[in-house]
Ligand SMILES: O=P(O)(O)O[C@H]1O[C@H](CO)[C@@H](O)[C@H](O)[C@H]1O
């Protein structure tokens with residue numbers, strides 16, 4: 001149990017995954033809010049929108065026509081942040097020069113995919129049943145498997161999978177071996193998302209990006225120091241006993257507000273058993289992961305009776321890496337939602353937070369309790 | 384000179400201050416924007432607002448009346464994130480238990496001040512002359528000096544300062560010795576600021592917050608590896624020669640877009656000579672710092688002819704620390720502004736950025752060029 005005094009005093013909590021601290025100021029929740037109000041989402045979207053580039057059968061910016069897909073559809077982003085082909089870059093190296101010491105750059109190639117979650121323009125993950133979420137997890141798994149290094153210990157597991165292959169098989173074939181695949185979703189205009197049609201993104205890169213790289217260091221350290229134990233397996237076990245930060249759990253997954261959460265209603269979904277990556281899951285585990293995603297996103301919408309904005313993303317083993325890196329990795333999902341008090345009042349991570357340290361008002365235990373108790377049917381269905 | 388190819392290819396740049404990478408995708412700037420539009424600021428504020436808790440003579444939430452101040456006024460935040468007095472917290476330690484290993488917290492005390500920048504409700508730093516900015520720098524310096532550890536090598540310098548003391552002398556007296564003072568400003572509703580009256584904040588804490596702590600590690604490392612050299616002094620010297628990321632410079636300061644900038648028009652103001660903290664500056668240097676702040680904020684407003692939102696903050700030596708920490712520190716100011724293309728289109732650091740790695744479209748060199756060429760009179764004065 002978190003010591004009750006932590007509900008009353010300012011304190012810092014240590015983020016085990018990042019090796020960094022965050023400031024918690026529970027009393028500050030009483031602050032009146034006179035700042036910016038977000039616009040609540042309009043919920044009057046049509047099931048099909050002729051102007052949407054993600055709806056089945058519509059034509060995209062590059063002239064291609066979407067198939068009449070039934071659950072997911074994957075294509076390469078027209079405005080990819082990284083590309084498979086570009087000019088080569090070999091930075092000039094003048095040993096001893098200030099420029100060589102201080103201005104460091106390296107080329108990055110990769111591929112950016114967009115994945116639709118449903119043919120229906122007006123649905124979100126919160127509207128989908130676990131059975132409708134399973135094909136999304138299968139598509140993610142297929143893409144991950146198709147991009148895995150043949151040298152990875154995961155490649156063999158991937159070959160043994162029973163998931164039906166992507167019908168658009170060639171899209172998943174990369175030109176080169178990439179190092180990491182980041183699967184994520186931005187939901188809501190507040191989170192920079194410009195199309196409400198349910199979709200996510202997948203970026204692969206030659207580099208191991210900062211966040212998974214920082215986490216991997218902590219995983220490796222813990223594994224070495226604790227005789228092969230896995231940081232997040234131990235953490236999920238502890239949280240499942242402590243209960244007070246738990247939002248939902250089933251046989252395979254723990255979902256809750258991490259002890260060190262930065263965002264007011266931040267949630268992490270963690271596999272109870274060590275799973276290095278998506279390809280390690282069997283049918284039952286994929287179904288339970290789908291259930292956990294459905295439970296979290298539905299509670300989010302129920303909390304303030306709104307389309308809850310968030311960025312969400314999967315962390316797992318790199319596509320290519322050392323055996324130590326792959327064996328230390330552990331599959332988990334982060335949800336980073338900005339809302340604080342209502343559908344229109346968000347938390348700003350600005351000023352002190354950008355310059356000094358992330359800060360939160362409501363405690364993770366208080367947030368978890370609210371999410372735990374707002375399960376059940378989606379509020380929109382009851383209206 | 385940055386190699387020209389970096390204008391065309393995706394690459395990562397290394398942030399020397401944080402020891403971390405950011406992804407740059409210059410071609411992505413061509414992406415059409417269909418997402419959220421910010422509301423442009425209304426510029427019809429009165430010089431005095433009877434309902435503003437920061438205007439001279441008005442009464443604040445706690446019943447206190449503001450004096451009729453002429454430039455700055457400092458008071459303790461009614462909704463402070465940290466407080467001087469709170470219950471003591473001694474975390475329970477059970478060696479070997481999962482909870483002790485995984486759930487780490489520590490108490491934080493401190494003090495949060497608000498500082499007004501001007502008695503006029505409708506002005507911003509961009510509207511003020513350097514001469515009007517000097518009293519703000521003097522007030523920051525006084526507060527910093529009053530909170531310094533008597534053991535710090537800076538304490539003696541502080542005692543020798545010629546700045547007129549704060550008239551509200553006792554407010555600056557802390558109950559305890561704090562470790563760090565974070566001086567910052569949130570400007571604009573987009574940056575979580577709820578009152579347009581020009582003001583900033585100052586938070587002191589018993590802990591050294593994450594960001595200055597990360598920078599300090601890099602400063603110490605550079606100093607050890609480069610025979611006592613200072614990372615930012617070397618960097619300012621190089622940038623001042625390279626010119627292409629320079630926005631403005633005078634005898635004491637370099638201001639420009641850092642090579643590793645995350646935000647589209649991010650700017651750093653760096654002292655050319657090693658200055659550990661505010662108290663190291665003399666009258667001339669304070670005047671030149673005021674000029675640099677005026678030049679940066681005026682260019683920001685001119686860029687998109689709007690009240691440019693940002694979070695800005697000072698990094699300098701800790702109030703209390705080892706001699707190595709204090710001697711390795713270097714005064715600088717960060718400006719983190721969110722706007723990307725116009726007064727209404729911002730950059731979202733979400734999704735990939737939160738889960739994987741910060742990402743930018745326009746290059747730092749392109750951003751610096753635009754800021755460099757939009758100096759001169761404030762656009763509002765010309766209307
Ligand atoms: O203190 P304020 O101006 O009410 O609040 C603002 O600045 C604080 C410090 O950066 C942040 O923690 C808040 O999220 C933000 O809204």
Ligand SMILES: O=P(O)(O)O[C@H]1O[C@H](CO)[C@@H](O)[C@H](O)[C@H]1O
Pocket residue numbers: 186191192193194418730731732733734735736742
């Ligand atoms: O790719 P989108 O959806 O157009 O853009 C959105 O997601 C990207 C990846 O998280 C971010 O870089 C953008 O700032 C955001 O607006």
